[in-house]
Amino acid sequence: MRLNLFKSAQSFRKFVWGVLFYNIVVILWGAFVRATGSGAGCGAHWPLCNGEVIPRAPAVETIIEFTHRISSGLVVIIMAALIISAFRLFPKGHLARKSAIAAGIFTIIESLIGAVLVLNELTGQNDSIHRAVVMMAHLINTFLLVGSIFLTARWSGEDSPVRINFNRGGWGILIGIGLAGMIVLGASGAVTALGDTLYPSASLVEGFRQDFDPTANLLIRLRVFHPAIAALVGVYTIGAALAFRRRFPSSTMQQATYALSAIYAIQLLLGVINVVLLAPVWMQILHLLVTNLIWLAWLWLAELFFSGRFALQSRHDHAVHQSVSQTLTQ
Numbered sequence: 008m009r010l011n012l013f014k015s016a017q018s019f020r021k022f023v024w025g026v027l028f029y030n031i032v033v034i035l036w037g038a039f040v041r042a043t044g045s046g047a048g049c050g051a052h053w054p055l056c057n058g059e060v061i062p063r064a065p066a067v068e069t070i071i072e073f074t075h076r077i078s079s080g081l082v083v084i085i086m087a088a089l090i091i092s093a094f095r096l097f098p099k100g101h102l103a104r105k106s107a108i109a110a111g112i113f114t115i116i117e118s119l120i121g122a123v124l125v126l127n128e129l130t131g132q133n134d135s136i137h138r139a140v141v142m143m144a145h146l147i148n149t150f151l152l153v154g155s156i157f158l159t160a161r162w163s164g165e166d167s168p169v170r171i172n173f174n175r176g177g178w179g180i181l182i183g184i185g186l187a188g189m190i191v192l193g194a195s196g197a198v199t200a201l202g203d204t205l206y207p208s209a210s211l212v213e214g215f216r217q218d219f220d221p222t223a224n225l226l227i228r229l230r231v232f233h234p235a236i237a238a239l240v241g242v243y244t245i246g247a248a249l250a251f252r253r254r255f256p257s258s259t260m261q262q263a264t265y266a267l268s269a270i271y272a273i274q275l276l277l278g279v280i281n282v283v284l285l286a287p288v289w290m291q292i293l294h295l296l297v298t299n300l301i302w303l304a305w306l307w308l309a310e311l312f313f314s315g316r317f318a319l320q321s322r323h324d325h326a327v328h329q330s331v332s333q334t335l336t337q
Contacts, residue, residue: 013092023160026085056076
């Protein structure tokens with residue numbers, strides 16, 4: 008029996024957007040697991056929970072962790088359907104096929120990282136540097152996973168690009184720096200969130216005192232770097248968005264750059280509020296959500312540029328097209 012869930016690329020594309028939304032929900036629930044200290048709710052057992060398929064008389068922490076495992080397991084099934092459907096609908100070499108495969112690979116890696124955290128007891132109140140490193144890898148892989156799903160949705164449309172051209176000169180380098188900056192920022196945010204969870208501060212003054220205390224745990228002392236990185240990446244992001252907006256005045260580029268700069272400005276405000284409120288659980292989750300949105304906005308800009316999609320759109324405006332053509336040939 009052949010699996011053919013979707014009869015058209017349009018219905019498949021809607022499904023992929025749904026998969027992206029679901030994955031972000033799972034990611035946020037994972038942050039809730041970490042922020043509430045529920046990561047050890049199933050003990051050092053994986054994929055079983057406390058040695059059982061379905062835990063009996065579970066504690067609250069066990070319910071939270073077990074729910075996350077179920078939702079993560081569904082991701083694997085959904086991703087299999089996505090990959091199979093992509094191969095049914097699109098010809099060999101199509102970009103949607105490639106991005107779907109990438110999403111599947113990152114899904115497997117995501118599961119393996121979760122297993123490493125559990126089996127090595129890098130959960131609960133564990134404050135080792137090993138846990139911090141794995142958490143950073145977890146965040147980076149999450150970025151790559153949601154990015155692959157996002158690109159699958161973008162490339163499954165009727166106007167999907169034939170190929171991606173990375174030979175775009177200095178403007179392409181600017182985008183590469185922006186994407187790299189977001190990865191560094193996300194990794195530092197993962198460590199900061201872990202430190203906030205394990206070593207909460209009773210007051211803002213106490214928190215600053217802990218940050219600069221040479222005898223404090225390394226996770227606490229690393230927290231001070233995240234706001235600095237966020238400010239630096241923020242200035243770069245908003246500046247790059249303005250530069251692209253002025254240089255490539257097509258409507259799609261305008262939309263992408265406005266979204267990127269606006270979302271990052273909101274994130275900077277949320278970051279300040281997060282510090283003032285001493286990183287409550289709900290704010291950590293909101294902060295992570297907006298971080299993912301910024302990452303996707305950067306990917307939107309990158310996809311528009313490297314695919315040349317924005318230049319194709321701008322051909323409806325001869326003046327804009329002439330400006331774009333001259334820039335790309337420089």
